[in-house]
Amino acid sequence: MSTGWSWYVIALVVLNIAGCAWLLWWTARRRPGDPKPEDTSHVWDGDITEYNKPLPKWWINLFYITIVFSIGYLVWYPGFGNFAGASGWTSAGAHDAEKARRDRQLEETFGVYANQPLPQLAGDPQAMALGRSIFANTCAACHGSSAQGAPGYPNLTDATWNWGGDPERILQTVLDGREGVMPPLGTVLEGMGGDVAITQAAAYVRALRSEDIEATLRNDYMAARGKKYFDGLCVACHGPDGRGNTELGAPDLTVRNTLYPNTLESIRTTIIEGRHGVMPAHRALLGETRARLVAAYVWSLSNAPAGAPPERQ
Incomplete structure (x- = not known):
């Protein structure tokens, strides 16, 4: 955010907080000339009377507490122009910390498959179940849920490979992407x-x-x-x-x-x-082990291990 926009946000926040405080103060007091509560003469249905009274003190004080809380919030968290907040908290930092925690959990789940050759993974039913799940979440949008592609998107179930169909070539494609x-x-x-x-x-x-x-x-x-x-x-x-x-x-x-x-x-x-x-490259998104699992699944679609039942589409 530029300095000019930062000052604009600061001014806007200050004016809003000050305006709320002034509005509470102005409306909470009685002024000379105000009619007494029982002298408004506004009566409906014979017994419903309008009284000219300020809000109760406890209610007014709750509003003031809210204003004080908002000031403390802006001191602790970012929201006051370019001021980062005393806590140093950012949504990007919170996201990165949560992602790192989730990545560690995923590494524990997928760690047993690290560095295994693709044909070996293709013969492991549990590894293929994980690879199929990763494919559905990451690849099916372009290649289709059955991996048979569409115009402009390759069919991954046949023997035609523009960039080579060897296991390591497929893994390289998943990790680093291709551009033709x-x-x-x-x-x-x-x-x-x-x-x-x-x-x-x-x-x-x-x-x-x-x-x-x-x-x-x-x-x-x-x-x-x-x-x-x-x-x-x-x-x-x-x-x-x-x-x-x-x-x-x-x-x-x-x-x-x-x-x-x-x-x-x-x-x-x-x-x-x-x-x-x-x-697109998926190294940053999936990491090498998950990329290896989905690459093994893709390889298995046209290279079923000996004795394995055909892949159900």
């Missing part, structure tokens, strides 16, 4: 062949997902023409065969369970506008 960027190429392609070049490149990408790409290219003129644009612009990230690069997060373009709809229009949108996908 597909740059917009619409302007570049328009300069190479107009809007039709964008459509041809999109048709070629879609052809990569066919069962027999050679036959598709022989029968699809637009896809065949789009290969030269793919070779000129896309191979640096997706590779000459379109199978992607897990070091860059460049997706495998030959799989059918794609991150965005496998339609020509959707692929055109990706080429023209690009895509920007962010998986």
Whole structure:
């Protein structure tokens, strides 16, 4: 809070407290010329009389005690501009202390799973129950309660991993997050062949997902023409065969369970506008042990331990 705003708050508080004290004093006393309590002449229904009397002393004194309490409160706790209060208490400090206490409790609960390999955790039913609970609280908002994702959010139950599906790669993703960027190429392609070049490149990408790409290219003129644009612009990230690069997060373009709809229009949108996908880091939120548990649960969705029953969705 700036000095100017601090003085504004201080002035406002002082004026309010002083105003309350003055109002109590002003209304609690009788003034010359006030009618006696029985002389107001305000009578209703024959026997209900209005008396002109101040509040009882005990009631007035309660109000004064409240004012004194408020002054003491502002001395002890923050609330008087930038003055931090004699106690040094802050809501942020109280939150941090409570969080530290809760974190210690969680460490005691999850400590037995610290540093265990993900496949080992995946074979422990109790660890998987905890991992499933953490997933529901932390990950389901994006990936869905069944972990099957949505457009722009990966399906975690299949074998397609843009950043690699090895246990340690999944753990790294959970801990430190990922950021994948597909740059917009619409302007570049328009300069190479107009809007039709964008459509041809999109048709070629879609052809990569066919069962027999050679036959598709022989029968699809637009896809065949789009290969030269793919070779000129896309191979640096997706590779000459379109199978992607897990070091860059460049997706495998030959799989059918794609991150965005496998339609020509959707692929055109990706080429023209690009895509920007962010998986937030959870190291600070979960800590390493809880991140390890949820990573083991995610890994288990597509790598069930031998002899284990299939995961119920």
